[in-house]
Amino acid sequence: MVKRYAVILAAGQGTRMKSKLYKVLHPVAGRPMVQHVIDQLESVQLDKMVTIVGFGADKVIEHIGEKSEFVIQEEQLGTGHAVMQAQELLKDKDGTTIVVCGDTPLITNETYTALFDHHEKSGAKATVLTAKALDPKGYGRVIRNDAGEVERIVEHKDANAQELLVNEINTGTYCFDNQALFSALQDVSNDNAQGEYYLPDVIEILRHKSEKVSGYVSPDFGETLGVNDRVALAQAEKIMKLRINERHMRAGVAIIDPDQTYIHPDVVIEQDVVIHPGTIITGKTTIKANAEIGPNTEISNCLIGEGSNIRQSVAKDSKIGDGVNIGPFAHIRPESEIGNEVKVGNFVEIKKTKIDHNSKVSHLSYMGDAHLGSNVNIGCGTITVNYDGKNKYLTTIEDDAFVGCNSNLIAPVTVGKGSYVAAGSTINKDVPEDALSIGRARQTNKEGYAKKLKNRK
Structure with a gap:
């Protein structure tokens, strides 16, 4: 069986994200983009995974952990330069290497598997993952020859009128014969406006050597979305959300x-x-x-x-x-x-509390640091007073107890099995089993006093 390897490009800062968070750590459906890439690649059963890190290397390494080996790209000099950093770990190996960008969180393991299989069955030295775009503006065009092989990749700004009509685009994901990849990388030049080494140049180098270059068309253009800014991040979130929801509905x-x-x-x-x-x-x-x-x-x-x-x-x-x-x-x-x-009814807060079967906390109550037994009824406005400003204490309310409305249970305290706490009580001592506990101030009525207060105003 052919050995399979992966190189994940995750060194970029992502300036267009306008964020202090490193690009590949921006979440899609609650999971960093690069984590989605790694999770899907893991299903392909790779022999080795290498992640190229640069900006925010420590954070990226901390998040990914032992799922990958890492190489630091000290200077970001292009995608070709990034792959070169994996040379010491991969150059002597035989097999197939997939190169994936860490900001493409939507590509599925089914597509990765199909790309590997197509590449290995075709006998190509390189295979480009392509996609058919309704609006290919801005994308590099994949130009094929009469045999259907990839002849070259032309950037949008360099394409002629006929090439601009092509709607098959380069997604930035590739499979290579590993030996051919690292041999061709030695010939990649940085003689361009940016002074960088570009991975797509490997395709042209292999074609000049009369090597076969194939293309595999992704079944879903949306999968291939690369996230470069917040707009694309929101698009990726929407696609991932609907994908997850569809899985559950089915x-x-x-x-x-x-x-x-x-x-x-x-x-x-x-x-x-x-x-x-x-x-x-x-x-x-x-x-x-x-x-x-x-x-x-x-x-x-x-x-x-x-x-x-x-x-x-x-x-x-x-x-x-x-x-x-x-x-x-x-x-x-x-x-x-x-x-x-x-x-547990309306406007009730439960915190670090165990409530046993068939109990009710119906409304406007706080149960914090408590254990309520079975068949307990908690009246409206009741709270466990669990915090003295320094420590938290436990309130225990045993089976079949009834706590009346607007009661304060000052922890640590136990309300015994089958007991009653009268409404409006403040309880700071244990209530025995089957007892009625009343902790109210004595009511005093002063006849006519309200009228005196009104006259004073």
Whole structure:
């Protein structure tokens, strides 16, 4: 079997992005562009991957980690010069090398595989990944001979009238015979206006040596989009979003409005889930069957149980059981765990709290650093007072307890099993099992006093 290698060009600063963030680290669907490239290439089962880094090298290396070897391009002197930096790692190897730009996040592993296969079956020394563009303006044209082989690549500004009519364009992705690539790179000149070494010059050098150069047409022009500015970044985001949404819909997920639904690549969604418009689902979230999410809901790194319903709410880094109803306008903060058949209603905030099965926190309440048992009812306006300005403390509310409206539970404190807390109470001592606890100030009525206050005004 032919050995396969990859060179990823990720050294550019990306000045047109107008950003302090290095170009290839700009996210598409929540994942840096270069990460998309690497993830898709990994499926091709390469023998070695080399990433050429320059600007922001430390950040890029830190993000990619052990998935690739790295070479630093100290000066950015063109794409040909960038590939030359991989010479010490690859020059003595036999096989096929793919050269990919780190700012092309939309090319799929199926296209990479097809490009490799086409190149190796054709016997070519180089194969250009091409695409058919409805408007090829600005792109380098791929000029083929009568045999269908690639004769040359002509930049738009250098093309004559006939060449400008060609709509097959160079995408900047190539497969090479590895030995032929590094041999031809020795002949690439920087005798041009920019004083740079251009990788497409290798194509012309190989043709002058009467070597075969092939072209493989990408099945989808949109895949080949290179991201050079914020406009293209938004285009890539849209294409990736619709691609991800289509995958889920074909797997049995009902996405009511795909244009208004944002799902990141690592999200897992089971059949018969319904997702309403304005929903954003990110991170390593899993949503079980028959759940209903949205509208206008944000979920990140959560497990959502079967048949649960989350509306107009935010949930992050938490576990939510089966048959749970959350929202509208609830906030599930990190490290929360919500059991089955729980209700978390409107304007409720849950933080680092475990709620067991069949409990209710219906409205206008804050449960922070707490453990609620089963069948607990939390009245409107109740809060756990968990922070003394320095430390956080635990509130425990045991099974079958009932906490009346507008109660303050000052932690650390335990409300015993089956007990009642009267509405308007401030509780700073443990409540025994099956007790009624009342922590109110005594009410005093002063007859006619309100009238005196009004007359004073």
